[in-house]
Amino acid sequence: MRLVLLLTALAAPFAFATPASSCGEHKLKERIVPPRGWTLHGPAPADHIIRLRIGLPQPNFPELERHLYAVSDPDSERYGQHFSKEEVDALVAPHPESVSRVDSWLASHGFNAEDIERSSAGDWATVRVPVRVAEKMLNTKYSVWKHAASGDYLVRTTSYSVPEEVHSHIDVIQPTTMFGRFKASKSTVHSFEPESAAAAVLKNAVVSTGAARTIDNPNGGPPVDASCNTTITVNCLKQLYNAVGVTAKPAKGNQIGLTGYLEQFANEADLQQFYADQVPAALNTSFKFISVKGGLNDQNISEAGAEANLDVQFAFGISFPTPGTFYSTAGRPPFIPDVGTPTDTNEPYTDWLDFVLSHPNPPQSISTSYGDDEQTVPRDFAVRACKGFAQLGLRGVSLMFSSGDGGVGDGDPDPATQQCFTNDGRNATRFIPGFPASCPFVTAVGGTTRIPEFGIGFSGGGFSDYFSRPSYQNKAVGKFLAGLPKGTYKGLFNPRGRAIPDVSAQSNRFRIFLSGRPVLIGGTSASSPAFAGFVALLNDVRLAKGKKPLGFLNPLLYSKAVSGFNDITTGNNPGCGTPGFNATKGWDAITGLGTPNFGKLVKLVT
Known part of the structure; x- marks a missing residue:
């Protein structure tokens, strides 16, 4: 019953503009200064493959957070009443309009539905893409960066943009500006x-x-x-x-x-x-x-x-x-x-x-x-x-x-x-x-x-x-x-x-x-x-x-x-x-x- 109520709430209409076209002016999504210790090594090979992860907005996350504190507060009457996987997925699922717009954008770059890997809740879409295509999609330039202390290399960019008509339907795209090393050190x-x-x-x-x-x-x-x-x-x-x-x-x-x-x-x-x-x-x-x-x-x-x-x-x-x-x-x-x-x-x-x-x-x-x-x-x-x-x-x-x-x-x-x-x-x-x-x-x-x-x-x-x-x-x-x-x-x-x-x-x-x-x-x-x-x-x-x-x-x-x-x-x-x-x-x-x-x-x- 709780899942039915959640799904009903999530079906409420959102106010969106007209459907996205396959092209449009790009709008800056993120720009960073390269972290200390990283230096530019050279251009990224055009055929280098990236698993591009696209995070779609989770419009009902505030509701999820409210439930999280209710079931985690020992003074709450709902303490310990945790949610199922399906109930949580429903709370973080993107609005269908966001899915449609992002899919249309991906289709304009040659991706079919079977090319898109989706997370359990549908809030992440992942595609395997060569650098030359990623650069066109994101109006950016990827480079090889070297970390001086370790000698490690990464393929990253310092800024990226997306077409204006999908800008509000995307929270984040990586790997782009992520220089975190997550190394043994x-x-x-x-x-x-x-x-x-x-x-x-x-x-x-x-x-x-x-x-x-x-x-x-x-x-x-x-x-x-x-x-x-x-x-x-x-x-x-x-x-x-x-x-x-x-x-x-x-x-x-x-x-x-x-x-x-x-x-x-x-x-x-x-x-x-x-x-x-x-x-x-x-x-x-x-x-x-x-x-x-x-x-x-x-x-x-x-x-x-x-x-x-x-x-x-x-x-x-x-x-x-x-x-x-x-x-x-x-x-x-x-x-x-x-x-x-x-x-x-x-x-x-x-x-x-x-x-x-x-x-x-x-x-x-x-x-x-x-x-x-x-x-x-x-x-x-x-x-x-x-x-x-x-x-x-x-x-x-x-x-x-x-x-x-x-x-x-x-x-x-x-x-x-x-x-x-x-x-x-x-x-x-x-x-x-x-x-x-x-x-x-x-x-x-x-x-x-x-x-x-x-x-x-x-x-x-x-x-x-x-x-x-x-x-x-x-x-x-x-x-x-x-x-x-x-x-x-x-x-x-x-x-x-x-x-x-x-x-x-x-x-x-x-x-x-x-x-x-x-x-x-x-x-x-x-x-x-x-x-x-x-x-x-x-x-x-x-x-x-x-x-x-x-x-x-x-x-x-x-x-x-x-x-x-x-x-x-x-x-x-x-x-x-x-x-x-x-x-x-x-x-x-x-x-x-x-x-x-x-x-x-x-x-x-x-």
Whole structure:
């Protein structure tokens, strides 16, 4: 019945002009200044193939957002009443007139209906097109651009236009002005080292001298093993976050998912070694692998991905035996000028979004450890991707993203070389928030370290320049800002922006297995899958009691569940030649609301 009502509402007539003709004057859609670090290499080959993604307007998205907050607010009578795939598709579907006009425009350039790939809701249309045709369609010129630091190449333009009669029927077209790299250096893996001799010496010293083997738990739970101050394991996290002895049932279809990009895959042999080491009950179990757009699953152990192994081992280790899914999405941005005309790739997280939105039952808890500097992602594109995350939230999915490893800046530890400048041609000094963490419809996870915990210096935090502060943050973030000394970092951040992170978790010296050997790894890429594992455990308890999954978390976290977090009050996240923000009582721009106390949270959410 709810779907029928939605479809009826969406059928209301729109006021449009006469049907589009096959040609017309072009009107500028977007123009950018090339981001810092990119230089013009040469003209793009005319036959180079681009998968051109055209985003059609979603006229009823405000209605979707209203429903999202209603089903995510624990004080609402509609809390937990998530929508089906079909209901969400109806809310974001473009008006038929927009579809008709865009189709006519594409037809004028030789595209038939069978040439157009459409998203589940019809709000994206994708065509494969050679550069010479794309340039005519968009009245632009594509070039090959080189990234100085990495040597990567991209085929992009700095502006594009569309005929005036379709201008209002298109939100965004990419790849055009999108220079975001979404590279391994931005996957938020902060450190990578063999398990140190120092850690082994400390373990042996504890055994041989009879030194204290446990640390009082500052979070009120049972004691924490002393080794957790040098090496983080699944048991360490369960001890510290008050979840000792907690094992999923699992109940009523509960699932957890992880996304992998940039040719990363998780090695099953490494996972078995990890389970033998830390979760013996999980031995000989695995996870479901799903390839998106040709994503890899190469099980050559020497080629395993550090990021993918970290995510899989800890998220699935914490939430075992909750069924886990690993999505491997193909797509590497670089274009190689010397190999003919290879197919260009799209921004991979929207390929994943298209895929997961097309399926009726995605996992209820999903973590992603990748991102870009917000300013390298065109605003129109960021807004559309963020709306895709909102669709998943309305369907009952909790999305976690790492907040980034640059503190308030770009992650360069040398203040003399940090590049904290705007990409708008002014080169003004500015803090650099990350995206998708800055999207208000996801949960951004920052990082802590040691016991007692403090905010780790690389924990990404700050304020979005694209998205305004959502109402669920007003009280907590307003208090933080009011406590800053007057004039602190004036002009370096947007105090009205969506604030990150929302929460945090341990993020340093995680013991994983990679290519058959134990190593220590860290970053907010460790925090996010670990936090997602605990969310999956909370969903398990809720589903076992006949309740709905948590879905979009943030309205709950900032209200009813705020007392379920361990407040972190020390640490800072330097960057851009500044000390960054300090951890403080309540929410702060390095650790958010703090780290989870599962024992308290499970009572608050069930």
